[in-house]
Amino acid sequence: MSRWLSNVAQALQALNVHRRRAALSVLGITIGIAAVMAVGTISRGGNHLIYRELETFGLNSVWLYRNWNTQDVSLREKRGSGIENADYDGLNRDREQLGIRHISPIVDAPHNWISKQGNREANAQIIGVGRDYTTIANDKLIAGRLFNQNDIDTRQAVVMLAPQIVSILIEPGTDPIGQQIYIDGKRFLVVGLLAEKSRDFLASIGSSGGQNANDRILLPYTVIQRMLGHKEIRNLQLEVEEFDEAETVAQNARQRLLDNHPKGFDYRAETMASYIETTNRILNGVAIIGIVSASISLLVGGMGIMNVMGTAVLERTREIGVRKAIGAREKDIMTQFLMEAGLISAIGGLMGLLVGTVASIVLAKVTGFPLIPSPMQVMLALVISIVVGLLSGFFPARRAARMKPVKALRSE
């Protein structure tokens, strides 16, 4: 231990002789490590943000729709969504066998339906859903209750409101639960309030998934069907038991629909799993670009160290000769110069951590990404910087270690 301390002390003294030169190569590593950290922060923050927003759709979700873009023209002739209550009942009955945990019908209300309370009006997304919709779509209740089977079966005139609708329709300072609102002239009782869902980032990148989730009014799908006078379902949303099985479950459910309507309609099934896969591909691509550019700055830093150490070895040839005459073994000389290179990069690494942390905080502020500290990354950055130093110091150090003592002593 004391020998290492002495080696470190000697290395510091040697670096101190050419402070400015050492500082420049320290700077190279600092920039490299700071870049690695900043890239890591952005990548982790972006990841976290995207997943948090994707979660608002339910990570195990599968959507079944009629496919209007089918190649087979005959399957585009019939009107309607191609999904009926009977389809839902069938799938719901065979849930276990199909690997479905929950399933909910979704029925849209026409866009011209106005919701109002007193003289307040809102242009909300009015959506008819089944009992398990809120579970599937990861909706959290902040007050009141969720729909129960009785609401659905007996077509109760009850609604759940998303936060934006509450602020528009409900008189401020009053408890929304138990109040009455009107939808298309019919009276409804507010039974539940949904938590806010952020999809700002998805919306900001122009994703169609960026639709606002905060202006929804949910009511039992049976109620909307009654008001519209039909038994049609626009689409089904499922939650699969196993994330990895999502695609299989989706295709089996789609096959059920095809079987139920021979030669009538075509269907498409979309899974959150496939969206996530796409997202991961994009995020990984971005991360790789970042890592490559950060690695280039580290590489430049490493070359800086190699250059500095190469110069040092040349300048200190006589010192190397003296040390060898005194009895230094090759590994002693090697250790000495590696220590100097390692110190340059370790100091650079520590400063890089500092700069990188500040840069990360600033970047998180600017981008609005969440700041997620990663001790693992800090360790990794330090290890990488020291490895870069040792690798770049290796060849100059070996040259020093292998010098012939007499030749080295004779040099000026």
Place this chain on the structure above:
Amino acid sequence: MISIKGLSKAYGSIDTSLLIVLKNIHLHIEAGEFVAIMDPSGSGKSTLLNIIGALDTFDAGSYHFNGQNVPELNRDALAELRLNNIGFVFQSFNLIPQLSALANVELPMLYTRLKKTTRQKAAVKQLTTLGLADRLDHKPGELSGGQQQRVAIARALANDPALIIADEPTGSLDTETGIEIMQLFQSLNRQGKTIVMVTHEEDIAAYASRIVRMRDGKILKNVSAA
């Protein structure tokens, strides 16, 4: 202690002009001797000194140090031999400029893996003995020539070697300081150190107990001093 038989060394190859620096050298030095090697011409004497110090190689002949066949040793073993048995004193002192006097003296003990406290104690003692107690933290550049040479001697003595090798140890010093250093050598010799020294000055060589004279890479004669 030192047994050299038929040793020769040349620079260059047969094809180019071959420079023969040592020709068929026979030299025996017993433990406790103080030998001065003199050579008015050429660099043969320094080459011989480097060979004795296990720093340089040779082309023919044999060299045994304390019974060890030196050419058979690998680089690490040679380093160990120098580390434990030989102390070097140079004309230009050759202290490490960025290290303090104390750190310079500690250096050989760092290579023998001694503990920091042990090293420091020994180095302080050595420097104090040589009259440098108040110069421990000075860098070589802050010391006079004579002081630097005494630090170098302290460093050479650090691992208590049996042999001191000195290449023109007074060459960079004024006469008075040179005499002080020679008196120091004599006293080390009395304490049992074997000393082999190269010089071109007769009055410096006179401090040795034996003078080996060389010319054109050959030993002329061995002379015992008075």
